[in-house]
Amino acid sequence: MVDVALTPASEPKLTNPDEVHEAIRIVKFTNTPSPKGIPNRALRHLSLRVVSLLAQIFNAVFRTHYFPQVWKHARVISVLKPGKDPALTSFYRPISLGLEF
Numbered sequence: 573m574v575d576v577a578l579t580p581a582s583e584p585k586l587t588n589p590d591e592v593h594e595a596i597r598i599v600k601f602t603n604t605p606s607p608k609g610i611p612n613r614a615l616r617h618l619s620l621r622v623v624s625l626l627a628q629i630f631n632a633v634f635r636t637h638y639f640p641q642v643w644k645h646a647r648v649i650s651v652l653k654p655g656k657d658p659a660l661t662s663f664y665r666p667i668s669l670g671l672e673f
């Protein structure tokens with residue numbers, strides 16, 4: 573394994589509010605709310621100020637290479653693959669249902 577030092581050439585590409593807004597615009601929304609009960613379609617109603625703040629948060633994560641602990645947690649369920657033996661754990665697929673806050 574090669575140890576790569578972080579240099580200006582390898583710095584991550586930062587985002588901007590327009591890119592965050594576009595990502596929100598193209599996301600497929602579901603009727604399932606977040607663990608806090610907030611539907612994900614509420615993202616489409618964020619003000620430009622909030623989208624700008626989100627871009628700043630994402631850029632801080634990219635620059636510092638620090639992901640908040642809460643972003644590293646998800647509710648995971650196992651879904652049996654079609655036509656497979658339910659007694660064998662290798663025939664289950666883990667599915668992440670979203671972040672736990």
